[in-house]
Every structure is written in C-alpha cells, then in structure tokens.
Amino acid sequence: MHENCIVVHAGAGYHSKHKETEYIQLCSDACLRAAAILTQDNSKFRSINAACEAVAFLEDNHLSNAGYGSNLTLDGSVECDAGVMCGSCLRFAAVGSLSCIKNPILVAGHLLSQQIMDPFSRLGRVFPSLLVGKGALDYAVNAAGFSRIQEVEMISPSSLASWKKYKNWIDHVDKDTCHSMSLHHVSSKKARFMTPLDTVGAVCVDSFGRVASAISSGGVAMKSPGRLGQACIYSAGSWAECSPEEDGKVTESVGVITSGTGEQLIRTQLAQKCAQRVINDTLPVPLAVEASLSTDFLNSRFLNGEPDQRFAGVAGCLWRSLPFVRKRRSSEACVEIFFGHTTQSMAVAYFVDNTMKIPKSFISRKPLGRRHLVGAFSHRLLSC
Template sequence: MKYVIAVHAGAGYLKPANEVKYKKLCKKACNKGLEVIANNGSALEAVTLATSVLEDSPITNAGYGSNLTWNGTVECDASIMDGKSMHFGGIGAVSGVKNPIKLAKLICEKQNMQLSFGRIPPCLLVGQGAYDFAKANNIAIVDPHELITDKSKKQFVYNKYKVMKDNIDIPMNKSRLDTVGCVCIDNLGRTAASSSSGGIILKHSGRVGQSALLGSGCWAQINENVSIAVTTSGCGEHLMKTNLAKEISHQLMNNECPTFAINKSFNEHFFQSPLLSSYKEKLAGALVLYQNNDYYEILSAHSTKTMCFAYATESNHKSIVSRLTPSTSGNRLLVHGYPV
C-alpha cells in the first residue's frame, strides 16, 4: 500500500517574499514524517514528528514563535486524531510545553487506559492541568518566555499599540492565521491528522481555538474502502462554530467526487451557515488526504488570501503556495486536487 503525508503552514496571508522559506519548511516536515513510516512507524507517529518540525520553526504560529496573547504570553492549542481507533487528544491554552502536539498525542494514546473508580481518561486538557499532565509524563517543558521570538514580540508591541492608541482594528484577512497541521496514511492503511496553533494575535488569555477541538481542527476516519484525514486553518471561531473538519469528512464519505464534496462542505456548511451569518468575511482553509481503494488524492481548499502546503510519497515531493486572485466578490473558495 502507498504511504502519503502532507503538511500545511497555515491558511492566512503570506507575503510573496516569504514563500521560499515556508515551502522549504513544509518540505522538511514531510521528509521527517516519511522517515518515520519508512522505519515502520505509524501514521500517528509520522504526523506527530512532522507537526513538531513545524512547531519548532520560528516562522509558524505554533509552538516556538506563536502569536502572543493580549497579556504578552504564548498559549498553545493542539490536537491529533487516529483514524483507525478514532481516538483523539487535544490540549488548549497551554504555556511552557515545547511541542504541544506531543502532549496531544500522549492524551490520544492514553484513551485505552483503565482508571480506577470507573473514571474515563480525558481527551482534552487545558491550561495548568494540561501543563501538569505534560510534566508528569516527561513531555519536554520549557520556560514560557523561551517560546517567544523577537518577531512575535515586535508584532505584539506594534499591534497592541495600534489597538490601544489609534483604535485601529487588525484586518483579519491580513493577520497571521497560520495554524499548522498534517495528514498522513501509512503503508498499513492507518490514517492520522493533526492541528497546532498559537491562536489569533492579541487573543484573550484562556481563549481556546479550533486546533484543540475534535472535528474543528482535525479529523481522521477509515470506513470500508475509504480513508480520510483532514486538518484545518483560518479563523478559529469560524471553524469551531461549523465543525468544518468533521463536516468535510462526512461529505467525502458520502460523495464519490472529493472536489465536489469539499465545495459542498464550504458552500453549504460554512459560507451559508447561519452560525456565521454575522460575519462579513469567513476565513478557513483545509488540507485533505483522500484514499479510495487504490486511488489517493491530496486536496487543498481555502477562502483566505494564501495557503502554503507540501505533500510527499516515497517517490514524489511537492511544495505549493496557493493564492486567491484579487477579486471584489464576497467569500471565495479555491480548491486544488493532486492525485498521488
């Protein structure tokens, strides 16, 4: 069976001058994930390592280099889902964890634990409780200030000044919405998906975004001959309200054409959703891995200005920056499919 991995560095706004380094990073993350599978690792392990590579880079909004909260701190969200077991692990508003995705994976893997007194293992932990869980289970802990880069600090000072002194709102379509994520299917047909983010710029402390939540940040599922993995990016509140990752998977399971399914998901359950009726611009991106028998396809879709992603198999590598062309129309969607 073929194995495939794909990562994204976010759906948001990417300056053309930065395209090369983002594409290079995505390719590096894919290659690290491929190495895991080539050494008999699972899709879950490959997704975790590939996402960790993205978290360790100062140019993404995840882990090191994340957006800062209104109070000037880093609070990360992350989640991962195993398509075979349907187990899920998520963490929200966590400070001081070097690689949030590794903590999410640990929570996911502990879903089968037997606890005393009929207790059930958590699938989502937040804040101090998540930090304590990471520390107790030997997940790498760092001083929270070590996750702050000079770039994120400068952006924090500039944007907070604009909001407080000039009363100027930050245009959402120009802000860093660059949540990262990964989708994978390994050589045994197991799927996994991940999402990791520092959240929107100047967010309230304690705010949890879609990257922490089941069905909003990621989804992975296997059903008879069809395997699917989905990861999302964009405005977390829009994605949480519409549960977009799960909705895309549902449409893919019930339509023979994956491109049609993704268009249907966005148009009927995102752009036209009554839950988003008060929003003028509805910003989202999705990276999808679809497998039906011997047919494999990577699909990207976004209503943001740009989305950077890469995919790789044992014989094929490609990194792409997808860009919407300028238009005065309302919410627009760009969908690409790449058979692999």
C-alpha cells in the first residue's frame, strides 16, 4: 500500500484577487476532507466516497458554482449537474438539471454505487447512468433517501444579486436576440463576469492506486433552462481509469477533472482525451497536458466555427507503481499531479498523505498573451 493522493479544483475561469485567500483555503480544506475519508474508509468505494465528499464540501460553499450558490438560469432557477467515475470498473453515473437537493454529487455517487453493486434492476432492466430533471429528483428523494429542500435554499445572496445584474444587462439587448445568444451582444467586459466557470471537482487515489473522479457545476450564468453541461456527460467532464489489476494490484491509474465552457468540453471530450494522452503518451506529463489543451481543445476540428474564446481547465494525477527492487525491501510508486488552463485563472490544490504536512493550494494565473498555462508536481511514494 502507498500514500493516498487528492487533487481538487474550484474551477477555471476568473477568480477575483480579492477572494484569492478564500479560494485557497477552500481548496485546501476540501483536500483534507477527502484525505480523512481515504484514511478511515475501508470499503472498496473509498476513492469514490472521498472524491464525492471533497466535491460536496465545495458545493456547500458560496464561492463555488455548484450546489449552494450556483449560477441561476435565465428564468432565475437552480439547475445543477454532477458526475462521478470509478477508475477500477470504468463505470460512470451522473445527474443533470437537478434542483432542490443540497448536494447533487452525492446523488450521483449513490447512483454509481447502485450501478456497481447491481447493474441490472428487476426484470433485467439496465440500471441508469444518467438521470435528469424530475427523474433525478425523484430518484434522489424516493430511491436514495435524500431530503428535498426548497429551491430558495440553494440560492446565495451573491448568486441572486448577480442574476439581477445580468438580467438587467440582457433586458437592454434587442428582445429578438434575448436568449442564450444574448451573451454575444453584451460588452466583452460584461461577458467576462457573466461567465464564471467555477465548476468544482476532485480526483482521489487510494493506497492501492484505485482512482475516482467527481465533478459538480451549476452551469454557465443565465443558461437556458434544461441546458446540460460537461459535468454530467461521460468523458467530457471527468475521467478515471486504472490498469487491469494483476494479483490484486493496480500498476497505473489516471484521473482528470475539467472546467470551462461546457459545450466546448462536450464536443471535444476533453477529460478522456487528456487522460489518454497522460497515461499513454511517451511525453513527460506536462508536455502531454500541453498537447491535449493545444491539439484536443484549442485547435480541435470539433470546435471549427466556434468563437475565438475557448475556455478549458484540466487537473488530475497520474499514479504509477515503480518496478520492485529487492534491496529497497519495499515497493514504490510515483504520482504526478498536473493542471492546465486556457482561462485567466484556475484554483487548484493537492495533497499526498504522509508525504505532505498540509495541502498545496494556489490560484494559477495565465500571463497575458499566453494561450494556455500548464504546471505539474511529482512525488515518490513509499509503501505504507
């Protein structure tokens, strides 16, 4: 067994410098919440539970665009998306356009655990991997036992104030174009503030190298009701994958979580493509991430005809066991934490249990003129 590893992000977009300390502390605390689960939970779902716990913690904070404080739709309602993936069995579960549930990610986590334990329901019906709207709410309350809350309880004072401000801007736009396209008719400065992309996510690797990824989002500000973002779409918002186990051991695993413009991330399937480059490429991890952002996103043919503004952020880790050397008398592993973004900034934190005393948490800011920014950290892990 090796040390546990956690990576979290609080979104790629624009993070106010006035709130930088708050974002840094929030991400650090989320890492510690996940670390506690990985240490105390002895179940086979511990990496899933830890990732969901970290994201649920982020959902509860008004700084994030997930759960409480989510961006509001054009009509002023709350609709959340969340998804979680298990790297060991490669199963994925998600909810979309969900309201009146405090922590959407926990519903997705419950859906995933049911899918793993009992992939077929009665009469052989396939267990769902994605539920949306009323179906997701009914499942959360009636099947999973979550409490239904009033929608107003999910609206923070700041999200309501932002909605009123954005609505006023849009109301001054030509009524014939006042739908989701309205963002293209406001000034670029206003558009920057109308599109906070602070989706939140977590990747957790347990002491056996088993990985899970989880992600949650309230979606883009002033979105059309019913719109789904990348958080609930397979291979677009998150990815987790382990090598087939040999003698009960994982030799390598990778987890990726994304943030950015949902429609662009869906069309490029960025989470899976980034993960595959990182785990399969002969390039060093930072160069593999850079290649993914450049080739799979910024220059992707699937975004032909899109505006020049292409927003994406990725974060995650690559875990690999190292060849056994008898003279060391212990097995070793290496974990490489990475992040990259095309947006102005990205909030990231990571923690390697027993190797670090406290999480490393920071706001990465892209210099002017750069198309993207990539960073990585490497840690060698001794067996516990």
